[in-house]
Amino acid sequence: MIRKLLLILMATIPxxxxxxxxxxxxxxxxxxxxxxxxGKGGFDDDLEAFCREVDKVNETQPDIVLIAxxxxxxxxxxxxxxxxxxxxxxxxxxxxxxxNHDLPEPVTAAGLKRYTEAFGPDLSSHTVKxxxxxxxxxxxxxxxxxxxxxxxxxxxxxxxxxxKAAASPVIILSHIPPxxxxxxxxxxxxxxxxxxxxxxxxxFYDAGCRLWLAxxxxxxxxxxxxxxxxxxxxxxxxNFDGRPKGFRLLxxxxxxxxxxxxxxx
Numbered sequence: 090m091i092r093k094l095l096l097i098l099m100a101t102i103p104x105x106x107x108x109x110x111x112x113x114x115x116x117x118x119x120x121x122x123x124x125x126x127x128g129k130g131g132f133d134d135d136l137e138a139f140c141r142e143v144d145k146v147n148e149t150q151p152d153i154v155l156i157a158x159x160x161x162x163x164x165x166x167x168x169x170x171x172x173x174x175x176x177x178x179x180x181x182x183x184x185x186x187x188x189n190h191d192l193p194e195p196v197t198a199a200g201l202k203r204y205t206e207a208f209g210p211d212l213s214s215h216t217v218k219x220x221x222x223x224x225x226x227x228x229x230x231x232x233x234x235x236x237x238x239x240x241x242x243x244x245x246x247x248x249x250x251x252x253k254a255a256a257s258p259v260i261i262l263s264h265i266p267p268x269x270x271x272x273x274x275x276x277x278x279x280x281x282x283x284x285x286x287x288x289x290x291x292x293f294y295d296a297g298c299r300l301w302l303a304x305x306x307x308x309x310x311x312x313x314x315x316x317x318x319x320x321x322x323x324x325x326x327x328n329f330d331g332r333p334k335g336f337r338l339l340x341x342x343x344x345x346x347x348x349x350x351x352x353x354x
């Protein structure tokens with residue numbers, strides 16, 4: 090019942106952030122799992138749906154586009170090339186985060202290199218209209234890779250500290266959400282390790298994070314823990330919960346309140 094209530098197409102949710110409030114409204118297109126080649130209709134059908142999504146995103150004129158991972162189902166040159174050609178038509182800046190199909194587990198140095206060559210850094214921090222958007226590598230956060238995990242955590246710490254010092258509200262972008270249904274659920278395919286979930290959320294909250302945007306589950310859900318709202322939207326490949334294809338338009342007011350509106354394609 091609680092989950093159903095959270096799936097309304099537009100719901101205003103208070104999310105007042107500490108520090109100096111931004112003065113401008115921020116509009117984010119939150120795209121999940123284009124995953125070309127995963128849908129029941131096959132690769133060409135997924136590509137056509139993603140192209141329609143690109144057109145619809147351009148119509149909504151967001152400030153930034155966040156793609157929550159799994160851009161393709163298989164990391165081959167044909168899939169990557171087709172995706173990037175379609176994504177190049179997006180008029181707003183785009184931020185990516187690696188999914189488990191873009192960066193398969195267990196993470197390897199070769200896999201990480203292939204991802205960064207195709208989509209850019211696996212961790213990045215961007216200041217947009219007074220907010221700090223941090224795209225994290227949830228694949229490293231789950232499986233780790235010698236040397237790279239330490240590097241990733243150091244970069245994340247630096248980004249969080251800079252945002253906190255600037256009183257810039259933080260938005261986290263990842264593929265895998267910290268949890269699917271509940272904070273204490275057992276470790277499984279759809280979540281991050283339980284031994285670090287609460288500490289991670291506390292760390293992000295302390296830095297000024299109140300929103301975490303994710304993908305991966307192929308279901309639409311809004312849940313909260315420790316003052317952070319965790320949002321998973323619809324996609325254009327396959328929605329396991331029967332939701333129609335589309336994306337979410339997240340509109341954040343200067344006071345931190347927001348709407349999370351479904352946009353069908």
